[in-house]
Amino acid sequence: MHQGQQPGRRKILGAAALGAGAVVLGAAGQAGAADRTGTAAGGRPGHGGVGGELPVPLIVGHRGASGYRPEHTLGSYQLALDMGADVIEQDLVPTKDGHLVCRHENDITATTDVSAHPEFADRKTTKTVDGVQLTGWFTEDFTLAELKTLRAKERIPRTRQHNTLYDGVWEVPTFDEVLRWADREGRRRGRRVWLHIETKHPTYFRKLGLGLEERLAKALRAYGRHRRTSATFLQSFEPSSIQRLGKLVDCPKIVLLDAPDTRPWDFVESGDPRTVADLIEPAGLRWIAGFAQGIGPALDQIIPRDASGKSGAPTSLVKDAHAAGLVLHPYTGRNENTFLPTDYRRGTDPNAYGDARGYFRACLATGLDGMFSDNPDTALLVAEEFRTA
Numbered sequence: 129m130h131q132g133q134q135p136g137r138r139k140i141l142g143a144a145a146l147g148a149g150a151v152v153l154g155a156a157g158q159a160g161a162a163d164r165t166g167t168a169a170g171g172r173p174g175h176g177g178v179g180g181e182l183p184v185p186l187i188v189g190h191r192g193a194s195g196y197r198p199e200h201t202l203g204s205y206q207l208a209l210d211m212g213a214d215v216i217e218q219d220l221v222p223t224k225d226g227h228l229v230c231r232h233e234n235d236i237t238a239t240t241d242v243s244a245h246p247e248f249a250d251r252k253t254t255k256t257v258d259g260v261q262l263t264g265w266f267t268e269d270f271t272l273a274e275l276k277t278l279r280a281k282e283r284i285p286r287t288r289q290h291n292t293l294y295d296g297v298w299e300v301p302t303f304d305e306v307l308r309w310a311d312r313e314g315r316r317r318g319r320r321v322w323l324h325i326e327t328k329h330p331t332y333f334r335k336l337g338l339g340l341e342e343r344l345a346k347a348l349r350a351y352g353r354h355r356r357t358s359a360t361f362l363q364s365f366e367p368s369s370i371q372r373l374g375k376l377v378d379c380p381k382i383v384l385l386d387a388p389d390t391r392p393w394d395f396v397e398s399g400d401p402r403t404v405a406d407l408i409e410p411a412g413l414r415w416i417a418g419f420a421q422g423i424g425p426a427l428d429q430i431i432p433r434d435a436s437g438k439s440g441a442p443t444s445l446v447k448d449a450h451a452a453g454l455v456l457h458p459y460t461g462r463n464e465n466t467f468l469p470t471d472y473r474r475g476t477d478p479n480a481y482g483d484a485r486g487y488f489r490a491c492l493a494t495g496l497d498g499m500f501s502d503n504p505d506t507a508l509l510v511a512e513e514f515r516t517a
Contacts, residue, residue: 181320181359182214183515186498187507188324189213190460191232195502198280198291199239200230201298202309209313213504215322215361218306221329222338227272228303228347232283234329237264240278240300248274257332258393268336275300287464287479303344307351310359320359324457324500326384327362330369331394341369345376354378361457363424366394367407371419382457383407383416384424408445413452422455422497430458430494431469439469439490446495461488461501485510 192204193211205216221234234257236242242251242265251270254263267275280298282291301309303325310321327340334340344362348354354377363382364370370381386392388405395402406412408429416423430446431439449456462468466478472487474480484503488510491499501507 182322183511184498185492185496185511185514186214186457187212187504187511188215188217188457188498188500189504190217190500190502191219192216193502193504195288195463196291197294198282198298200232200301201280201294202301202305203294203298205301205306205309206313208504209321211505212508214498215324216310217324217326217500218303219326219328220303220340220344221267222333222340222343223267223270223272223275225271226338226343228340228343229267229272229275230301230303230306231267232328234267234333235262235264236267236275236278236300238283239280240265241281241296242278245278258329259396268333268338272302287466289479303347307347307353311351314359322359322361323353324361324363324382327364327366327369327373329393330364330366330372331397341372341376345373348377348379356380361422363457366392367416367419368394368398374419380421381419382422382424382455383420384459385426385429387426388429408448410448410452413449413454417452417454420454422457423449424457424459424500427458427461427491427499430456430491430496433469437470439471439487442494450495455497456495457498457500458491458496459500461491461499461503461507463503463506489513 189205189208191199192201193208193213194204197204197207200219208216218230219232220228221231222228231239242248248265251265252263253266253269254261255266276299278300279296280300281295282288285292310323314321325344327344330340345354348360352358353360356378358379360379361382362370362373362379363384365384365386367383370383373381385404385407388408389403391403402412407416408425413423425445429443431442434440446456461484463481463484464479465473465475465482468482468484468487472484473482484506488499488501488507492510492514499507
């Protein structure tokens with residue numbers, strides 16, 4: 129057992145099998161006994177909702193294996209799955225004609241070769257998205273057919289120069305293509321492929337007449353992924369998007385949380401004065417537990433950094449969230465020095481790998497139920513230490 133682990137800390141019931149507000153984590157003697165991948169006493173499913181199908185802690189391939197391939201491409205998703213990631217993440221934005229595609233943002237300037245297409249030069253524009261002014265090209269200004277003429281590229285080429293080897297290899301995938309891929313890979317492997325699906329800027333798109341939730345629910349139903357026991361997590365930075373999805377499908381849902389001093393954009397639009405700092409207080413977590421099964425905070429909310437960037441003592445968020453009946457799937461573990469706390473960096477090159485395993489180990493030792501990582505192979509290596517401890 130690693131330092132910081134307590135007996136009974138990992139006794140978890142599956143998010144997919146839980147109703148809102150149900151107990152997720154229990155100390156010894158609570159919620160029945162469960163192993164890391166098995167079924168709890170009394171026949172209740174393990175984390176993931178199907179007889180221990182998912183291990184604890186689980187590792188989510190963040191935008192696929194984006195530390196090694198351009199993000200949100202079928203190549204990135206495939207590599208993450210081949211590396212053994214337990215769940216693969218997709219971010220969804222719409223096209224002009226209402227198709228869902230997988231991009232981290234609707235601004236595709238940095239993640240496609242759109243700027244090299246003279247036929248789309250006049251589509252470059254300036255927009256305000258969730259209060260931030262951006263200049264570039266946006267998915268909602270392209271039909272799917274037009275978007276399919278583009279090719280994906282590495283978003284941060286100076287940091288991940290090796291990923292540029294794959295610039296131009298893959299198209300921007302539609303969500304439907306990803307669902308077909310997941311079904312195909314599931315049949316080939318003899319086990320289901322789990323997805324972690326995020327609605328991006330849902331309030332912004334709803335005001336454009338391109339509501340995400342109904343389109344997402346329709347796609348999930350078409351592939352039988354809408355049930356409580358389906359191999360699907362849903363996530364959003366906007367609680368109202370999760371609430372809307374809760375009326376459409378039964379998949380387990382995760383509320384993503386930005387920096388403590390920020391407000392979810394739907395709160396800004398509706399005049400709700402609460403900040404993320406309010407939501408991570410016990411009362412806020414109990415409110416979230418009324419319609420979601422988990423939270424996805426930044427790792428810095430688990431182990432904060434001081435002014436010098438050095439990691440400090442863990443907060444009480446893991447304990448408080450578990451007390452509210454919520455699992456935690458925080459983001460994002462990355463290998464490069466530039467993304468690590470200063471005490472885990474090695475050498476002077478910001479793009480070189482630091483002690484990522486040490487940092488991931490410190491994070492998982494707080495009792496997390498999972499973690500997003502651009503480098504799922506690294507994260508899995510550490511997660512195995514906790515799964516077998």
